[in-house]
Amino acid sequence: RGASLTDLAEKIGVDAASLVQVLFHLGEMVTATQSVSDETLEILGAELEYNIEVVSPEDEDRELLESFDVDFGEDLGDEDDLAARPPVVTVMGHVDHGKTKLLDAYRKSNVVSGEAGGITQKIGAYQVEANVDDQDRKITFIDTPGHEAFTAMRARGAKSTDIAVLVVAADDGVMPQTIEAMNHAIAAEVPVVVAVNKVDKPAADPTRVRGQLSEYGLVPEEYGGDTQFVDVSALTGQGLDELLEAIVLTADAALDLRANPDMPAQGVAIEAHLDKGRGAVATVLVHRGTLHIGDSIVAGSAHGRVRAMINDLGENITEAPPSMPVQVLGLTSVPGAGDNFLVVEDDRVARQIADKREARMRAAQQAKSSRRKTLDQLFEQLEKGETQELLLILKGDGAGSVEALEDALSKIEVSDEVSLRVIDRGVGAITETNVSLAAASKAVIIGFNVRPTPHAAQMADQENVDLRFYSVIYQAIDEIEAALKGMLKPIF
């Protein structure tokens, strides 16, 4: 998900621009940084004679965990062991429509009913109680409004939300970010409950909001659809209980929110920071299992042992059941928001998993920073007068084309200070021999309608050898000429 040609180029050690060209010739127009489908990547792989297997970061991580005999996922165990868990809710909507006010209103009601004497801890999430059909039901709110956080977490593979509350100001109506938020929720397959807010305002027109959203497919129940709309005022408190009820009813109707509380805890870190006195502090939401003091945990590439847990009322607790947000103390470093966390056998396993993840992250980082080097650098050096000669190795799909290319290159007018020299040429794929010569002599390899062998590509990546691919002669000439004149435009 979300891989771009630049990502692929890094992985296989070729130039992203050439991948853009290859795809263009296959009839697809994409930019280097745009995300492309797995299918496109595979087609490209076939064309380049790479066997591309798209492995999502989640799969990669799952494999890592499996190698430690840890299973992370949806498997909740025996049907008999399952118990209902509260829904986790994210509040989304257009700016100024009242998301923060709504979250504040519920957080305050939580304090009133709590026992901590009115001191709330802002820990990133909190729980409120709703009375539905004479039953006390809990709801967990993620205390950050907006879909940026939601999307960021989802991008990391975290399923942190069960239900989205879409806040729409009744006086303002549906706005661009309303639709955007709605689309994020739909894409994540998260059911939506609509809070039609600010109904206390004279200009409020809740019926219009219903009509507008119906056009986008969110049809109110009273119109025969399956979306709950509730008129509320975060200011006066009107409708807030009804909104909680609508959330519970939607969860009951659309979702099977159950978890086995009797297994090692797993979940997601929704917030984390470094506290001067307490060290790394992370708020986690348990998805399944129960988290206990003393558990050895991994969260992203952080690990440690649960030293203390603090709930949303600032109370120290000893165990956290599913959907209860808790601040966890005892991690050795700060995980990222959206990182999954899990309890493992012991500290040693926790450390090993964390270290492996850390190493993988570093490797990815390095791949990024080492990419696309030589030609640009060479041109820089040419400009600075540090290098006087641009060395090229030409590989093409036929003797004729290689000759034509060399011929055209020789006609490039270069200044007195710099020159261009072809040190090797040949027909066929770019080989390891080509790459090692290029590496030794700091030459750039030009592939004309040819590709490197997988080993050559790998080697080029390791050796920082620049491979450039062209399928039209004048493009090759243009780029090299421009480069020699110190005018190479960035390709991206």
Ligand code: GDP
């Ligand atoms: P956000 O950007 O969606 O988080 O919006 P805020 O919660 O910051 O609210 C934006 C403004 O609308 C603030 O001035 C709030 O006081 C006001 N506001 C929020 N909810 C209501 C409401 O129900 N009625 C009225 N009259 N004003 C509200």
